[in-house]
Amino acid sequence: MSRQAETWLAPERGNHAVMVVMLFLARILGRRVLSHLIWPISLYYLASDGTARRGSYMYLCRVLGRKPTWPERWRHIHAYALTVLDRIFILGSQKSVPPYTVQGSEVIFAALSKGKGCILLGAHVGSFDALRSVGRFAACKIRLRVLMYRRFVGAASKAIEQLDPEYENAIIHIGEPQTMLHVAEALHQGDVVAILGDRAPDMGRYASVPVLGKDAPLPVGPLRLAAITGAPVVLFSALRCRDGSYDIRFEPFAEHITLEGTRTEQAQTLKAWLVRYAAWLELLCRRDPFSWFNFYDFWKERS
Amino acid sequence: MNTQSFVSLQTPFEHEVAERLVEALQLEVTADEISPEAPLFGDGLGLDSIDALEIVLMIGRDYGVTLRSDDPNSREIFSSLRTLCAYVAAHRQPS
Secondary structure, eight states: OOGGGOSSOSOOOOOHHHHHHHHHHHHHHOHHHHHHHOHHHHHHHHHHOHHHHHHHHHHHHHHHSSOOOHHHHHHHHHHHHHHHHHHHHHHTTOTTOOOEEEEOHHHHHHHHTTSSOEEEEEOSBBOSTHHHHHHHHOSSOOOEEEEEOOTTOOHHHHHHHTTOTTHHHHEEESSSTTHHHHHHHHHHTTOEEEEEOSOOOSSSOEEEEEETTEEEEEESHHHHHHHHHOOOEEEEEEEEOTTSOEEEEEEEEESOOOOOSSHHHHHHHHHHHHHHHHHHHHHHHHHOTTOBOOOSOTTOOOO | OOOOOOGGGSOHHHHHHHHHHHHHHTOSSOGGGOOTTSBSBTTSSOBOHHHHHHHHHHHHHHHOOOOOTTOTTHHHHTSBHHHHHHHHHHHOOOO
16 A cells, blocks of 8 residues: 555445345344454454554554553454444444433534524544434434535445435535535524534645644634534534443534634634644543544654 | 736626625635636635535625525536626526
8 A cells, every 4th residue: 555545535444245244243143242243353454454553553652642552452443343333233223222321412402592503513533323313312303414525435334324214315425516505504404414523635625733742634614614604513422431332422612603804814713713623632532542533644644 | 826817808797706706705816817717616716615605605695696505507507707607697686
């Protein structure tokens, strides 16, 4: 693999046949049994996927402040495998949906009460799909839309996503001129639009801000979107606890983002907001150092 | 920096819309420098889909023209200043 290729914009790995077997096992064995049986898969990825292994290593060095041990490196990959496995049970809405606790749901309702929808800003830390459990079982109806870059989604992920017939409908695809128009219309209707804000596309606008002690490019798009639409921004996280439940939290971020002045002045304002976002991201990593799922050259250390 | 002027290629209406684009998007080019047939997105003016949203809000506010995300022609409408202006001219409300 070339050294320049280690961005997140690459075709996803994962084998469709293996996933079909996993889906079958999930049905007959259930979540708890299966999650004890998948450690060889994590071991296989640790051994075979160089980009993921190096991305994990660079991150662990930063969050732990030292070189990680091999058991820690395996644990990091394994945490990801467990989260992928849980997708089967969250999207499949079978009997064994992972249990979860929710903190701060009132933050979303307060944001929605302004009538401008709500942008939920998350990160590739923990589970994104756990959000769907909240949407599905919330006391009041929340319409959830998910903004995603889907070009490189692999066959294995698609096999999981087909479990939930609503999954595809909730997605707003990134990469079309009318993408953000679509998002603005959803917000205008009072929908919640979830965005993971920690991966900067190679061509898009970004700002470099410190994450775990070193500058990394973060996209300014979600915050520009909030400024244009007037939508409040709420932070979202779902970390997997040791007992297999999810700790879902909503935290206030911005009631309103105002952008004024020239492009340069606006860029400074956006950067200041991203510094706050990065501080939140760091807190998540401190709470659980093994739930960071940006398995690529996040800090651009190799290019 | 290429500061070629395209003003002679612009119709008066295209020049007016170009000025409003520069203002709304805080572009670091002047209205004269926007070639009417160059792509607005990607390699041309380098706009992205959030800029497209700003453009939609601008044409709604200034010309009373609405454009929805499910419009099958939206890709074509956004392809250049000229196609955008043609759309606005055809759909603007008399004020």
